[in-house]
Amino acid sequence: EVQLVESGGGLVQPGGSLRLSCAASGFTISSYWMHWVRQAPGKGLVWVSRINGDGSSTNYADSVKGRFTISRDYAKNTLYMQMNSLRAEDTAVYYCARSVGRGVSFDYWGQGTLVTVSS
Amino acid sequence: QSVLTQPPSVSAAPGQKVTISCSGSSSNIGNYVSWYQQLPGTAPKLLIYDNNKRPSGIPDRFSGSKSDTSATLGITGLQTGDEADYYCGTWDNSLSAGMFGGGTKLTVL
Numbered sequence: 768e769v770q771l772v773e774s775g776g777g778l779v780q781p782g783g784s785l786r787l788s789c790a791a792s793g794f795t796i797s798s799y800w801m802h803w804v805r806q807a808p809g810k811g812l813v814w815v816s817r818i819n820g821d822g823s824s825t826n827y828a829d830s831v832k833g834r835f836t837i838s839r840d841y842a843k844n845t846l847y848m849q850m851n852s853l854r855a856e857d858t859a860v861y862y863c864a865r866s867v868g869r870g871v872s873f874d875y876w877g878q879g880t881l882v883t884v885s886s
Numbered sequence: 887q888s889v890l891t892q893p894p895s896v897s898a899a900p901g902q903k904v905t906i907s908c909s910g911s912s913s914n915i916g917n918y919v920s921w922y923q924q925l926p927g928t929a930p931k932l933l934i935y936d937n938n939k940r941p942s943g944i945p946d947r948f949s950g951s952k953s954d955t956s957a958t959l960g961i962t963g964l965q966t967g968d969e970a971d972y973y974c975g976t977w978d979n980s981l982s983a984g985m986f987g988g989g990t991k992l993t994v995l
Contacts, residue, residue, distance in 0.1 A: 784897055802984065812930065813971050826982050827908030833894070847927065869919025871977040871984050872935035879929055 769793035769875045771833060771863050773873075776880030783853050783884070785831070789846040789863030789877055796839055797821065799847045800866045802873065805859035812858075817846065831857075853884045890974055890987035891916060897993040902964050906990045908957040908974030914985050917977045919957040924971045924989075932962055933972075934959065964994050 770857050775787040787803070794806045796874040810821050816837040836849040860881050864873035891909040898904040908919065922930035924929050930942050934950035937957065950962040959972055974987040 803923070804984075804986075811971075811989040812924075812986040814986060817935075817984065826984075828983050829981075868918060868920070868935040868939070870920060870936055871930060872918070872920035872977065873922070873930070873975070874932050874935070874941060876929040876931075 769865070769873055771865065771877035773861065773863055773877040773880040776861065776882045777851055778883045778885065780886050781854060781884055784849070784851045785853065785882060787848040787850065787861055787863075787880060788823050789848075791844045791846065791865075793843075793864070796844050796846060797841050798867075800871075801837075801839065802864045802866055803846075803848050803870075804862045804864055804873070806862070807856075807859075808860040810859075815861070818846070819869075829845075850882070852879075853882075856886050857877070858882060888988040889926035889978060889981070889985050890976070892972075892974060892990045893964045894988070895941065895991045895993065897995055899936060899995050900962050900964050900966060903960065903962045905961075905965060906933065906959045906972050906974075906992070908959070908977070910957075910985070911955055913980040914976050914978040915952065915957055917979065919950065919952055919974055919976045921948075921957075921959045921971045923968075924973065926970075930973065961992075962969045966994050968992060969994050 802817040860879040920935040924930040938950040
């Protein structure tokens with residue numbers, strides 16, 4: 768059974784850092800593009816970042832470029848998002864998701880982890 | 887402000903049909919479009935991928951179509967359990983970024 772389990776969210780002050788993890792089971796992350804998507808409280812879905820199977824290609828939303836870094840550990844079958852210089856507008860539930868198909872379609876999602884940036 | 891435009895809300899009676907539109911440009915809708923259902927407090931669920939394909943387990947009440955710069959999600963035989971937020975998603979070649987529509991809240995009256 769495919770599962771994605773996020774962890775690492777919490778309360779952090781503006782300007783602080785946080786690292787999110789997404790542990791995958793039931794499949795090998797090296798075979799898929801993996802993504803982070805976020806959702807601010809009461810708002811819509813926003814794509815954040817993606818990384819390809821071998822980690823050689825990454826993309827970021829303009830709003831996080833230069834502050835967030837996506838990576839993966841094949842031995843642990845885990846996806847990460849290092850978030851630096853956090854701002855109040857980064858407050859959201861962060862989901863990791865696997866993409867399939869010929870487009871960017873997310874067939875499995877984690878349960879999400881809440882990041883709150885506040886003083 | 888999302889690059890992909892969806893109506894904020896739609897409504898219909900049980901048993902009826904509803905369509906939800908997703909408008910964009912050739913740089914995004916020109917790629918493959920997917921649709922998601924999000925029930926309150928839960929992660930999104932994939933309903934349609936590659937414009938019109940349904941994952942295993944998704945009933946054929948849900949359908950997807952696409953024209954040049956617009957995609958449409960259709961839901962027939964509406965049920966109260968279909969009340970949720972619906973999002974379209976795709977890749978934008980110009981921005982080299984993933985995109986979601988702003989979401990549409992479906993109310994089954």
